[in-house]
Amino acid sequence: MHGLVNHGPGRSAWEERPQRVLQDPTDAIVRITTSTICGTDLHILKGDVPSVTEGRILGHEGVGEMTQVGRAVSTFHPGDRVLISCITSCGRCDFCRKQMYSHCRHAGWILGSTIDGTQAGHVRIPYADTSLYGIPPDADEEALVMLSDILPTGFECGVLNGQVHPGDTVAIVGAGPVGLAALLTAQFYSPGVMVDLDDNRLEVAKRLGATTLINSTDGEAAQRVMDLHGVDVAIEAVGVPATFGEYEHCRSISRCNRRQAVRTQLFACAQRTPAGIGYADA
Ligand SMILES: [Zn+2]
Ligand SMILES: [Zn+2]
Secondary structure, X not given: OEEEEEOOOOOEEEEEXXXXXXXXXXXXXXXXXXXXXXXXXXXXXXXXXXXXXXXXXOOOOEEEEEEEEOOOOOXXXXXXXXXXXXXEOOOOOHHHHOOOXXXXXXXXXXXXXXXXXXXXXXXXXXXXXXXXXXXXXXXXXXXXXXXXXHHHHHHHHHHHOOOOOOOOOEEEEOOOHHHHHHHHHHOOOOOEEEXXXXXXXXHHHHHOOOOEEEEHHHOOHHHHHHHOOOEOEEEEOOOOHHHHHHHHHHHHHEOHHHOEEEEOOHHHOOOOOOXXXXXXXX
């Protein structure tokens, strides 16, 4: 099989690799039919994540078909179609029992990190029973793969950690996939202001329901949010130093009765916090 292999900062290659094999009774082997890239992968390729060693196959998001299961796997069978969670969980340790799966003592963010990942022909999934989700045969794979990581990150790190309430005004810095996921799920509660450098992304945000678009190229985004009388919640959804500045601006323009700003860091999407994928400052 082939996989996208990390060879250090700025270097990756699509290479022939040995076929995946079961290592533990709780493993499954999945043939990848749809995968995608994540900001985390870009951080790895920039050299920002030293725990990901040279030679590692990248990727932690995907949809596929089960080809082999270990003898202890009871939920799935060869031929089943599955959604792969970016977080692998044993389901038994103290953190898993507290639903803090990214802190699992035996797994967590391991795919494309400490074991070979999903940007490959096949992937080995440890703890298959508690790390995979069955999907119907006619499911839309390109939509479903967004549930591996991107949509839950926008919702859990951004909207839930930000404690968005009905009637709030929410500013989201960064109209990439995670920012758009935050926009979509913030609308469970409230309208959203989208801030980005790219007009094309802002146009997508408008189609997905953003009520106000701010192009931050001129550095005046914070002032223009202030012109809207500030916001109740500000979500930074890029994860690079340049946008942390916007985040600090957003903190400064959050309305003072409930100052709440949330930063979601893509490269931290697995392991930084008890919630697993982000942190909030109130
Ligand atoms: Zn990801
Ligand atoms: Zn666990």
